[in-house]
Amino acid sequence: MSDVRLKIIKRAVKEIKDGMNVNLGIGMPTLVANEIPDDYQVLLQSENGLLGIGPYPAEDQVDPDLINAGKETVTAARGASFFDSAESFAMIRGGHIDLAILGGMEVAENGDLANWMIPGKMVKGMGGAMDLVNGAKRVVVTMEHTNKKGESKVKKECELPLTGQGVVNRLITDLAVFDFTNEGMILTELQEGATLEEVKEKTAAAFTVSEQLK
Numbered sequence: 547m548s549d550v551r552l553k554i555i556k557r558a559v560k561e562i563k564d565g566m567n568v569n570l571g572i573g574m575p576t577l578v579a580n581e582i583p584d585d586y587q588v589l590l591q592s593e594n595g596l597l598g599i600g601p602y603p604a605e606d607q608v609d610p611d612l613i614n615a616g617k618e619t620v621t622a623a624r625g626a627s628f629f630d631s632a633e634s635f636a637m638i639r640g641g642h643i644d645l646a647i648l649g650g651m652e653v654a655e656n657g658d659l660a661n662w663m664i665p666g667k668m669v670k671g672m673g674g675a676m677d678l679v680n681g682a683k684r685v686v687v688t689m690e691h692t693n694k695k696g697e698s699k700v701k702k703e704c705e706l707p708l709t710g711q712g713v714v715n716r717l718i719t720d721l722a723v724f725d726f727t728n729e730g731m732i733l734t735e736l737q738e739g740a741t742l743e744e745v746k747e748k749t750a751a752a753f754t755v756s757e758q759l760k
Contacts (some may be wrong), residue, residue, distance in 0.1 A: 550720045553737055554688050555581055557718050558647055559733040561686050562588055569652035571648035574688050578647055591643060593634045593674035598626025638681040648675060650689035652704040655724035655751035659687060660706035679710035691719035691748055696702055698750040699727035721745050735760040
């Protein structure tokens with residue numbers, strides 16, 4: 547894990563509270579599983595049919611039949627349950643997931659999220675993200691603040707196909723943390739080493755700065 551990703555993941559794990567049912571999206575969010583405190587009773591849910599995902603396995607623990615939605619090998623925690631995808635999506639659509647931590651390609655200032663495809667590139671399907679952003683009680687997006695060209699991924703409007711409109715509650719990047727409210731997009735925290743000037747320079751979206759900026 548790069549230092550940039552580790553910074554995002556360390557902040558994202560603070561969103562998880564003891565007793566929650568949590569879905570971790572494909573990619574960076576799956577790394578959160580290894581950072582959850584040992585004394586927390588948290589059930590991690592995967593839309594391919596597992597409730598009770600454990601940390602990534604050591605080499606001698608790998609079971610090819612135990613995978614998450616991103617087809618990565620995982621472990622099953624004590625008391626885990628297995629079921630089909632229909633029941634898994636019923637959990638999501640029924641509002642039983644307390645928190646979804648998802649990756650993002652673009653987030654707009656009004657809380658729109660684009661994270662499922664880039665036109666012209668092969669995509670196997672939309673996965674469960676469209677259900678999660680509408681079914682989970684809270685949606686937190688994790689992503690790097692800029693792309694490889696240095697362009698902002700925090701935009702005025704998303705340019706990529708949308709996963710959901712106005713669905714993001716909180717955005718965590720390697721530079722900052724933003725909340726999305728009826729008053730608009732609010733900068734609430736700066737990541738260690740980041741400055742307000744840097745965040746303003748690298749953010750295409752319009753935002754206000756919280757009076758309690760951390």
